Amino acid sequence: MKRLIQTQRGLSTVVATALMLSAVAVLGTTLVLWSNSNLSRYETSLATTSSTNTNRINEFLVIENVWFCKTSCHNQGINKPGINITLVNYGNIGLNVTQIKLNGSKYVYTYTNVAILPSQEYFFTNKTNYPWHSGSAQNITVTTGRGSIFTAQMTANRTAQ
Amino acid sequence: MKSRKGLSTVVGMVFALIALATSIGYITYSMNILDQYDQTVIAKNQQTIDNGRENFQLYTTTIKNNKFNVTVINTGSLPINITKMWVQNYSVTDSINYYSINKLVSPGGILINIGQNLSPNLNVNPASNGYYNIKLITTRGNSLQFNMGSPGVKPLYMQLTITPQELTTTPINVTLSYLVTNNSTTNNLLTNLVPQLSSTTCSGGTPLVLTYSSGPFPAQYATLPSGSTAIFKWIYTATSGSSGAKCYIAASLKNGLGGNTASDTVFLK
Numbered sequence: 001m002k003r004l005i006q007t008q009r010g011l012s013t014v015v016a017t018a019l020m021l022s023a024v025a026v027l028g029t030t031l032v033l034w035s036n037s038n039l040s041r042y043e044t045s046l047a048t049t050s051s052t053n054t055n056r057i058n059e060f061l062v063i064e065n066v067w068f069c070k071t072s073c074h075n076q077g078i079n080k081p082g083i084n085i086t087l088v089n090y091g092n093i094g095l096n097v098t099q100i101k102l103n104g105s106k107y108v109y110t111y112t113n114v115a116i117l118p119s120q121e122y123f124f125t126n127k128t129n130y131p132w133h134s135g136s137a138q139n140i141t142v143t144t145g146r147g148s149i150f151t152a153q154m155t156a157n158r159t160a161q
Numbered sequence: 162m163k164s165r166k167g168l169s170t171v172v173g174m175v176f177a178l179i180a181l182a183t184s185i186g187y188i189t190y191s192m193n194i195l196d197q198y199d200q201t202v203i204a205k206n207q208q209t210i211d212n213g214r215e216n217f218q219l220y221t222t223t224i225k226n227n228k229f230n231v232t233v234i235n236t237g238s239l240p241i242n243i244t245k246m247w248v249q250n251y252s253v254t255d256s257i258n259y260y261s262i263n264k265l266v267s268p269g270g271i272l273i274n275i276g277q278n279l280s281p282n283l284n285v286n287p288a289s290n291g292y293y294n295i296k297l298i299t300t301r302g303n304s305l306q307f308n309m310g311s312p313g314v315k316p317l318y319m320q321l322t323i324t325p326q327e328l329t330t331t332p333i334n335v336t337l338s339y340l341v342t343n344n345s346t347t348n349n350l351l352t353n354l355v356p357q358l359s360s361t362t363c364s365g366g367t368p369l370v371l372t373y374s375s376g377p378f379p380a381q382y383a384t385l386p387s388g389s390t391a392i393f394k395w396i397y398t399a400t401s402g403s404s405g406a407k408c409y410i411a412a413s414l415k416n417g418l419g420g421n422t423a424s425d426t427v428f429l430k
Binding site: 017021024025028031032035036039042043046047050053054057058060062064065067069084086088090 | 183
């Protein structure tokens with residue numbers, strides 16, 4: 001009798017231990033998988049954010065020249081004053097110009113895909129009449145696809161044609 | 162019992178090791194990413210600092226062989242690479258072009274003959290009333306901009322002085338000094354200043370007679386920077402005239418603005 005009891009007690013302990021081990025294994029594995037998945041997601045997010053910011057920092061666009069033209073900078077037979085802006089990418093990565101703003105928000109030109117490769121130029125000509133005045137400052141703001149903003153303030157020379 | 166205790170320890174250790182390895186991996190990866198980002202920020206800062214330290218100035222500019230001849234000096238502490246030269250001709254409606262330069266200038270060094278070998282060729286006629294805006298660009302995106310051209314675009318401050326102004330006897334030599342000041346407040350270089358005198362207008366009982374002797378000295382100023390004054394001189398001889406006779410003379414620049422003149426009067430006591 002005593003031997004039988006001992007045997008039963010041992011069996012229940014083994015079963016309990018097996019159950020406990022299984023539960024720990026399942027819960028532990030789940031926890032590890034969950035944490036791994038989370039960490040992996042954080043890593044991806046961190047890499048993406050870092051890459052975006054690094055690329056944004058590396059963007060180096062220069063508003064190299066602004067030409068205030070009197071009649072023919074449109075090259076479309078429009079005899080109205082215009083503005084011609086030369087943008088040069090002096091950075092080591094390509095960029096997309098998405099918006100050019102002239103003097104605040106009145107003249108806004110939005111683009112979808114104006115890519116400028118490193119060391120390349122882009123000549124912007126406004127398609128409509130831009131009534132600049134000689135001697136008054138003109139604000140030019142260029143926005144890129146990564147969100148960088150480059151600004152310049154230019155003044156049309158009083159003797160400009 | 163001992164053997165069961167050992168098993169749980171092993172299982173615990175396995176999970177602990179996995180958790181530790183994952184955490185260390187994540188931290189290492191994050192540190193690497195942050196390190197790369199830091200390097201980028203540091204490089205960008207250095208680039209911004211270098212941009213600010215880049216400094217070059219216009220040393221002189223003339224028109225030689227009907228071409229621009231610009232000299233710049235690198236006054237900064239970094240070598241610079243001048244990549245382009247933009248030229249806008251104000252005397253022609255809507256005319257602008259740029260030319261490749263791509264020349265290095267070391268700190269303290271000068272770069273000469275900019276504009277002498279442009280491609281395509283750019284000819285400038287110094288005698289014409291041409292007026293140009295020139296802009297030199299560097300690889301760091303900095304620029305040096307100045308205007309250059311005829312004195313006939315804007316009125317200039319000028320003065321004509323005849324000495325002695327009151328003549329007591331004849332014959333006597335009189336000196337005409339003609340001062341022309343480039344009163345532009347911007348970086349505006351005037352080229353090819355050539356003086357001229359109007360014919361004398363004399364009056365009096367017996368009109369004063371002024372005879373040209375020599376001048377002008379110098380015959381011309383090739384360039385006149387902003388804030389500078391050009392001085393031209395002529396020698397005339399007052400040969401005869403009665404008391405109270407006087408002569409009026411006006412001076413101007415040959416390629417100057419119409420009506421922009423200076424005058425003075427000489428008279429015999």
